[in-house]
Each structure stands twice: as C-alpha cells, then as structure tokens.
Amino acid sequence: MKAACYFCNNDIPEGKVKRCSRCRLTIYCSKECQTASWKSGHRTICRPHPLFNAPDGTPMPKPEKFSNAWAEQQIEKRFDAWIQAWRGSFSQFAMMALDLPNHPCDRNMTHCMTLWVRVNEDPVARIRDFLIRKAGVRAIAELRREHSTLEDLLPAGSVDPTKVCYVVLLEDAQGRPRRAQYVQFEYGALEIWRHMPKDMYAGIPIDWSDVLKYVVDQSTPEETMVKLTSEV
Numbered sequence: 591m592k593a594a595c596y597f598c599n600n601d602i603p604e605g606k607v608k609r610c611s612r613c614r615l616t617i618y619c620s621k622e623c624q625t626a627s628w629k630s631g632h633r634t635i636c637r638p639h640p641l642f643n644a645p646d647g648t649p650m651p652k653p654e655k656f657s658n659a660w661a662e663q664q665i666e667k668r669f670d671a672w673i674q675a676w677r678g679s680f681s682q683f684a685m686m687a688l689d690l691p692n693h694p695c696d697r698n699m700t701h702c703m704t705l706w707v708r709v710n711e712d713p714v715a716r717i718r719d720f721l722i723r724k725a726g727v728r729a730i731a732e733l734r735r736e737h738s739t740l741e742d743l744l745p746a747g748s749v750d751p752t753k754v755c756y757v758v759l760l761e762d763a764q765g766r767p768r769r770a771q772y773v774q775f776e777y778g779a780l781e782i783w784r785h786m787p788k789d790m791y792a793g794i795p796i797d798w799s800d801v802l803k804y805v806v807d808q809s810t811p812e813e814t815m816v817k818l819t820s821e822v
Contacts, residue, residue, distance in 0.1 A: 593674045596775070597623035597630075612647050614639040615771055617674060631750060635774065641666050665709065666769065669760055672719045673771055675811050679802075680705070681775055682818040684756040686798045687727050690784045696751065698780065703756040704728045705802075708763070722806050723761065725799035733757060737767050752776055 593602045596616040608618045613636045618624040628636075638647045641663050653659035673680070680703070687703040694700075706724040713719050737759065755774040762768045777783075805814045 593617055593671075594677055595619040595623050596632075597627040599678075599775075610636060611649070612636050612638055612643065614642055615670065615773075631753070631774070635772065639666075668716075668719050669769070669771070671716065673758055673773070675717055676806065676814075677773065679805065679811055679814040679818065680756055680758075680773070681754070681777070682815070683725075683798060683802045684754055685777060685783055687725075687756075688754070688783075690780075691786045691788045691790060695784050698754045699751055700731070701727050701729050702733075702754075704733065705756070705758045706761055707758060708761050717810060718807070720760070722803045725802050728757075730755075737770060750774075752780065754780070 593607055594600065595602055595618050597618055600619055602617065602619045606619065608621065608624055610616045610618075610624070610632070616627065616632060616636075618627065638645055641650075641659075643649055653663065684703040688697050688701065690697060704726055705722050707720045707722050710718050710721045753774050754777050755772060758771045758773070760768045760770065
C-alpha cells in the first residue's frame with residue numbers, strides 16, 4: 591500500500607518511510623519534512639502511543655510474540671497502514687463532509703468528519719483490512735466528551751484555521767471504541783471550498799458517506815483519488 595508524507599503529501603518510496611517515534615501516527619518522506627511538520631504544529635498534538643511508548647515517550651520493551659500485547663500491536667500497525675493508504679481519499683471526503691458553502695466558514699475549526707470502522711475478518715487485500723460502519727460529521731467538543739481516548743488527541747483550545755481534521759474510531763465486535771486516530775492536514779484550496787456554490791452537490795442523488803463506504807469496500811485509493819481530483 592502506498593503511503594504519503596504528512597507534510598508535503600508526496601508519495602514515499604517503499605522502504606523510505608520515516609515515522610514519528612513518539613506518536614507513531616505520522617510518517618514523512620524525509621528528515622526535513624519531519625522537522626518542518628514538528629515546528630508547524632505536530633508538536634502540539636503529538637502524544638506517546640500507549641501501545642509502543644510509556645507516558646514519558648520512552649519506548650516500551652517488545653512484547654512476546656503471539657501474546658495479547660503483541661496481537662494488539664499488530665492490529666495497530668494494520669490500522670495505521672490502512673489509514674495511510676486511504677489518507678488522500680479521506681482528506682477529500684473530509685472537505686466534502688464539512689460542506690463549507692452551506693455552513694459557517696470556521697466549521698473546519700469546530701467539526702470534523704468521523705469514521706466508525708471495524709476489523710474486516712476476511713479481507714481480500716490489505717486495503718480491505720477495515721470496513722467503515724458509519725461516517726458522519728461531529729463537533730470536536732462532543733467527540734472529546736464522548737470518547738476518553740480522544741481527550742489527548744483532539745485540540746481543546748483554538749484550532750488552526752488553515753487546517754482540516756478527521757477522526758477514525760476503531761470499534762470492537764460489540765461496537766465499543768477500541769482506539770482512535772486523529773488526522774490533521776493543511777488544505778491549500780480551503781478558501782476555494784468556502785466560496786463554492788451552495789448548490790454544488792444538489793444534483794448528486796447519493797450522500798457522501800454512502801459513496802465513501804462504497805469506495806473503501808469496492809475501489810482502490812489510487813482509483814478513488816483520480817476520480818475525486820477530476821471532479822473537484
């Protein structure tokens with residue numbers, strides 16, 4: 591599965607991925623991009639990953655193979671790789687979900703696309719490792735109150751007006767939150783989206799969330815991005 595740099599958005603060649611060792615959620619194509627990302631805001635949201643690091647950021651000892659802790663780390667690695675593969679598509683859908691032409695222009699600072707996903711027990715490919723059960727837009731403040739795991743991930747104060755974010759909640763078989771990822775990104779065309787026609791989606795007979803669930807189940811990240819970028 592292809593991965594894109596969290597700072598410059600360029601594809602990262604296989605074997606060249608550089609990962610934030612503290613949160614393990616952001617990847618980069620170079621040390622320069624990682625440093626620039628830290629200075630531009632990553633340091634304000636970076637938290638030690640509880641499965642790999644102690645609260646002070648110190649790496650935890652590797653668990654015994656096939657133990658429960660080891661199994662949890664494997665799921666986390668699959669979850670992270672799946673989000674990385676679909677990151678470009680999710681970013682585009684996050685913009686569609688906010689529907690900025692018909693909402694306050696600062697909605698990207700108060701709300702975010704939220705995906706509720708579950709492990710696919712019978713995936714035919716790595717891009718099918720997880721399935722989206724539900725997708726919607728939620729207030730960031732409400733997500734913080736409802737999910738304790740998000741309190742340290744989601745910003746509590748003012749949010750950068752130039753950035754957009756989305757949240758992916760991984761559920762267990764009973765629908766209980768298992769873990770979450772918060773993705774924040776800069777969107778160069780944010781002002782363009784804010785001033786698009788209010789009826790730009792009026793002729794589309796299907797909701798964005800249904801389209802998103804369908805493409806993740808049936809399409810590929812590459813095919814989806816080609817389709818999305820040709821229509822925006």
